[in-house]
Amino acid sequence: MRISIIGSGYVGLVSGAGLSEVGHHVVCMDINQERIDNLRNGIVPIFEPGLEDMLQENSRQGRLEFTSSMADALDDVQVLIIAVGTPPDEDGSADLSHVLAVARSVGELIEKPLVVVVKSTVPVGTCEKVSEGISRELKRRGADIDFTVASNPEFLKEGAAISDFMKPDRIIVGVDNEEAEALLRELYAPFNRNHEKLLCMDVRSSELTKYAANTMLATKISLMNELSNVAERVGADIEHVRNGIGSDPRIGYSFIYPGAGYGGSCFPKDVRALERTAGQYGYQAELLRAVEAVNNRQKHKPFELLERHFNGQLHGRQVAIWGLSFKPNTDDMREAPSLVLIQALIEAGASVRAHDPEASQEAAAVLEGQQGFDIFEDPYEAAEGADALVLMTEWKLYWAPDFDLLYKSMKHAVIVDGRNIWSPQIVRRRGISYYAIGRP
Numbered sequence: 483m484r485i486s487i488i489g490s491g492y493v494g495l496v497s498g499a500g501l502s503e504v505g506h507h508v509v510c511m512d513i514n515q516e517r518i519d520n521l522r523n524g525i526v527p528i529f530e531p532g533l534e535d536m537l538q539e540n541s542r543q544g545r546l547e548f549t550s551s552m553a554d555a556l557d558d559v560q561v562l563i564i565a566v567g568t569p570p571d572e573d574g575s576a577d578l579s580h581v582l583a584v585a586r587s588v589g590e591l592i593e594k595p596l597v598v599v600v601k602s603t604v605p606v607g608t609c610e611k612v613s614e615g616i617s618r619e620l621k622r623r624g625a626d627i628d629f630t631v632a633s634n635p636e637f638l639k640e641g642a643a644i645s646d647f648m649k650p651d652r653i654i655v656g657v658d659n660e661e662a663e664a665l666l667r668e669l670y671a672p673f674n675r676n677h678e679k680l681l682c683m684d685v686r687s688s689e690l691t692k693y694a695a696n697t698m699l700a701t702k703i704s705l706m707n708e709l710s711n712v713a714e715r716v717g718a719d720i721e722h723v724r725n726g727i728g729s730d731p732r733i734g735y736s737f738i739y740p741g742a743g744y745g746g747s748c749f750p751k752d753v754r755a756l757e758r759t760a761g762q763y764g765y766q767a768e769l770l771r772a773v774e775a776v777n778n779r780q781k782h783k784p785f786e787l788l789e790r791h792f793n794g795q796l797h798g799r800q801v802a803i804w805g806l807s808f809k810p811n812t813d814d815m816r817e818a819p820s821l822v823l824i825q826a827l828i829e830a831g832a833s834v835r836a837h838d839p840e841a842s843q844e845a846a847a848v849l850e851g852q853q854g855f856d857i858f859e860d861p862y863e864a865a866e867g868a869d870a871l872v873l874m875t876e877w878k879l880y881w882a883p884d885f886d887l888l889y890k891s892m893k894h895a896v897i898v899d900g901r902n903i904w905s906p907q908i909v910r911r912r913g914i915s916y917y918a919i920g921r922p
């Protein structure tokens with residue numbers, strides 16, 4: 483099958499790699515010319531385990547191409563997948579300008595019938611807007627070409643995106659046209675071998691399913707963070723509580739880790755966008771507001787712990803941070819909790835010595851020109867001479883550090899574990915002051 487993917491970011495590239503891997507012919511398109519030039523030379527703009535090899539191999543075999551031309555992307559294509567960004571607008575609702583720009587171009591340029599698949603995360607009703615956008619341009623041209631717009635939200639997790647795409651738990655397709663449904667069943671047949679994973683539904687339910695999944699997961703995290711704040715006040719250990727409730731199969735262990743809040747390009751913006759959508763329909767989604775408010779407060783937790791330890795005297799202190807990306811195994815810095823901590827420390831007159839195994843470049847770009855922020859290649863070098871060390875992202879290389887070395891090389895042996903990965907006993911045995919989230 484001949485497929486084009488518009489938008490070559492995390493979702494577009496992983497989808498392009500996965501669909502070409504199973505034999506489809508895929509063109510990945512992006513308006514960012516530099517990105518396309520790099521991809522043609524085998525340079526992948528993001529860090530995602532396994533992605534580079536897969537993109538290079540499929541390009542070498544001629545099943546995967548890159549272009550910055552929409553006309554090329556629309557040439558002889560059966561399915562066009564929209565995977566452009568839907569960042570938050572000023573009021574928190576999803577900015578659909580990129581998606582609608584693609585719809586316009588499709589209307590301007592298509593010559594043959596086409597199925598347009600919206601994979602970007604978009605508010606309910608967007609597929610209808612895409613359809614209207616295409617129709618408007620076709621009408622302007624006086625052209626009568628058949629097309630269908632379907633919804634097909636993406637559920638991959640950064641850091642495990644390739645396996646999520648190749649072995650999905652489910653494939654959601656929202657479509658109201660039998661022919662288009664048959665084509666999409668064919669597209670995904672290679673991923674649907676083991677058991678039926680394709681769930682077909684109406685377009686609006688499919689659009690809402692993506693927000694429902696992300697807000698459900700974000701709610702679990704915020705509830706756990708809320709409980710960790712209660713645990714801290716009543717003298718309980720949230721880690722015991724976590725084990726105590728995770729063992730209940732109705733609750734389960736996943737997504738109940740307390741910590742310094744969730745970040746990333748999806749949860750924060752999707753919780754906000756769904757809340758705004760509900761508002762547009764006259765409904766106040768109280769729980770969604772609370773999920774966001776709890777998360778925003780939680781991102782300040784590591785700073786508060788430092789402030790408490792140093793009695794508010796953070797001016798002139800040097801604070802080491804381990805982990806900058808919003809979670810391990812990605813270089814994505816979007817809405818990373820580390821950024822909130824860095825900002826608060828710098829405003830308080832402290833300086834930051836940071837380390838991250840993959841996100842340093844991305845962090846340097848985001849924080850370009852920021853005085854008092856330095857990145858080190860070695861985690862122990864970042865901690866050397868520091869007044870405190872804060873763990874913000876639980877990359878595997880931080881799980882068993884040399885606490886004796888930290889104790890000796892830091893100016894003050896103070897550790898804030900923003901992800902509860904270390905044992906309080908093991909750390910404190912070294913004479914280190916140790917703080918975690920919701921633990922005594």
Ligand SMILES: NC(=O)c1ccc[n+]([C@@H]2O[C@H](COP(=O)([O-])OP(=O)(O)OC[C@H]3O[C@@H](n4cnc5c(N)ncnc54)[C@H](O)[C@@H]3O)[C@@H](O)[C@H]2O)c1
Nearest residue numbers: 489490491492493512513514565566567568580602603636
């Ligand atoms: N990143 C994730 O983990 C994830 C998971 C599931 C769903 N999503 C959703 O998928 C969508 C894409 O997310 P992402 O993280 O891949 O974004 P991204 O920012 O990494 O990539 C988007 C790409 O689209 C390109 N683009 C923008 N406008 C364009 C246009 N008019 N024509 C062609 N290219 C254009 C940009 O240059 C960029 O390369 C979003 O709606 C997001 O919410 C993301």
